Amino acid sequence: MKNKKRNILLIGGGGREHALADKIRKSPLLGKLHMGRGCDAMAKTVGEFGEIVPQAIGTYEQLADYCVEEKIDLVIVGPEVPLVKGIANKIRAVNIPVFGPTQAAAQLEGSKIWMKQILQKYNIPTAKFACFDDADEAKQYVRDEYKNGYASNQGKIVIKTDGLAAGKGVVIAEDLESALTAIDEAVSGKFGDAGKKLVIEEFMAGEEFSYFAISDGSKAQFFGTAQDYKRAYDGDKGLNTGGMGAFSPAKQETDALNQEIDETILQPLVKAMQEEGMPYCGILFFGIMLTAEGAKVIEINIRMGDPECQVILPRLQNDIISLFEQAAQGDLRDEVQLDDSVALTVVMAAKGYPQSYQKGSIIRGLDKAEKISKDGVIYHAGTKLIEGHYHANGGRVLNITAINQKTLAEARNLAYNIINEIDWQEGFYRTDIGE
Ligand code: AMP
Numbered sequence: 093m094k095n096k097k098r099n100i101l102l103i104g105g106g107g108r109e110h111a112l113a114d115k116i117r118k119s120p121l122l123g124k125l126h127m128g129r130g131c132d133a134m135a136k137t138v139g140e141f142g143e144i145v146p147q148a149i150g151t152y153e154q155l156a157d158y159c160v161e162e163k164i165d166l167v168i169v170g171p172e173v174p175l176v177k178g179i180a181n182k183i184r185a186v187n188i189p190v191f192g193p194t195q196a197a198a199q200l201e202g203s204k205i206w207m208k209q210i211l212q213k214y215n216i217p218t219a220k221f222a223c224f225d226d227a228d229e230a231k232q233y234v235r236d237e238y239k240n241g242y243a244s245n246q247g248k249i250v251i252k253t254d255g256l257a258a259g260k261g262v263v264i265a266e267d268l269e270s271a272l273t274a275i276d277e278a279v280s281g282k283f284g285d286a287g288k289k290l291v292i293e294e295f296m297a298g299e300e301f302s303y304f305a306i307s308d309g310s311k312a313q314f315f316g317t318a319q320d321y322k323r324a325y326d327g328d329k330g331l332n333t334g335g336m337g338a339f340s341p342a343k344q345e346t347d348a349l350n351q352e353i354d355e356t357i358l359q360p361l362v363k364a365m366q367e368e369g370m371p372y373c374g375i376l377f378f379g380i381m382l383t384a385e386g387a388k389v390i391e392i393n394i395r396m397g398d399p400e401c402q403v404i405l406p407r408l409q410n411d412i413i414s415l416f417e418q419a420a421q422g423d424l425r426d427e428v429q430l431d432d433s434v435a436l437t438v439v440m441a442a443k444g445y446p447q448s449y450q451k452g453s454i455i456r457g458l459d460k461a462e463k464i465s466k467d468g469v470i471y472h473a474g475t476k477l478i479e480g481h482y483h484a485n486g487g488r489v490l491n492i493t494a495i496n497q498k499t500l501a502e503a504r505n506l507a508y509n510i511i512n513e514i515d516w517q518e519g520f521y522r523t524d525i526g527e
Pocket residue numbers: 219250252259262264293294295296297300379390391
């Protein structure tokens with residue numbers, strides 16, 4: 093079994109999954125990599141090892157049947173939405189291992205209220221909070237909190253929708269008036285069902301970074317740190333996006349901090365999920381705030397970050413198929429090894445993103461850009477190959493990535509040197525990633 097070739101099904105088709113496919117392709121254990129739709133660049137990376145899942149497969153039941161027919165050995169799920177909808181349950185039901193949590197465990201990302209209640213129940217450090225399904229009660233709570241001294245937290249309070257809102261359901265209100273407006277907006281229907289319930293949180297001041305871990309249900313290990321850039325424009329201006337760039341490791345990472353997070357957050361959470369009867373398998377992605385009182389959880393995601401994945405995987409020394417398979421089978425034996433190099437990625441997005449943008453513009457210069465250095469990799473987040481040319485086909489379009497660098501400055505220089513070769517008038521990017 094050990095050296096048998098594995099057939100893998102990879103779910104998702106963005107930049108994160110292109111990076112996953114690149115890593116999987118390099119594993120000597122790979123038989124065939126089956127991929128969902130719409131990923132020309134990924135198919136090119138995987139080459140003769142690739143297999144495209146037929147368009148006609150629409151439901152998770154059909155996908156499970158496909159896995160049986162195609163003798164899939166392991167399913168790796170990139171994005172959160174299929175996990176929250178229960179893809180892992182459907183595929184595990186046909187006895188195929190899945191790297192990714194069950195629907196019940198996926199609530200850690202799918203419901204902020206549920207996640208906060210678990211943290212509270214098991215004494216895992218996070219911001220003080222209250223939950224509401226009624227706007228008037230939420231407003232009364234906020235008024236009381238302002239009376240009772242929220243000013244000590246710089247006068248700020250945080251309003252969040254309960255459900256998935258693609259990173260847009262969070263408002264940091266700077267005063268009472270804007271807090272009340274944010275509550276009205278959240279329940280206005282703009283976020284659909286996600287806005288039916290609200291979480292109101294104490295504002296935590298401090299430095300923020302991302303901490304990743306891999307869990308097999310009962311054992312969890314550190315899987316790297318990253319710094320991301322959420323806002324659209326330089327200097328953290330503009331709207332929140334899915335992420336405009338990232339680097340790894342984060343500047344805050346130290347052995348002592350890793351140990352603190354392992355002891356106060358990671359291990360207690362994995363144990364809590366077991367006790368709740370929903371052992372957590374897959375990647376845990378913690379948004380961490382380093383406050384004066386120590387590391388606290390801001391949010392939990394149930395998957396790799398995008399674009400954080402693009403800067404962590406290049407540093408991973410383990411065979412990814414073997415590692416993810418061990419975790420999916422509840423038997424994570426190998427020690428996760430990340431090298432000391434620095435990786436950095438800059439997102440090129442279509443002008444207008446994260447609001448409305450055009451698709452279909454042509455991107456030139458990619459061949460030349462890719463030849464600049466063996467340590468430069470371009471992961472495609474949203475492109476389509478038409479008559480031999482890549483065209484923009486999404487909001488976030490390319491991830492220009494520098495890997496194997498000694499310092500952040502070198503990584504930054506390389507990534508921006510690559511960008512200089514790319515001719516795409518209809519795109520934009522931040523110029524301050526890693527500054
Ligand atoms: P979330 O989607 O919950 O991660 O929130 C998005 C962003 O809002 C986070 O990355 C933080 O920058 C900020 N944020 C969320 N909750 C808090 C909080 N309680 N205190 C301070 N900042 C927060």
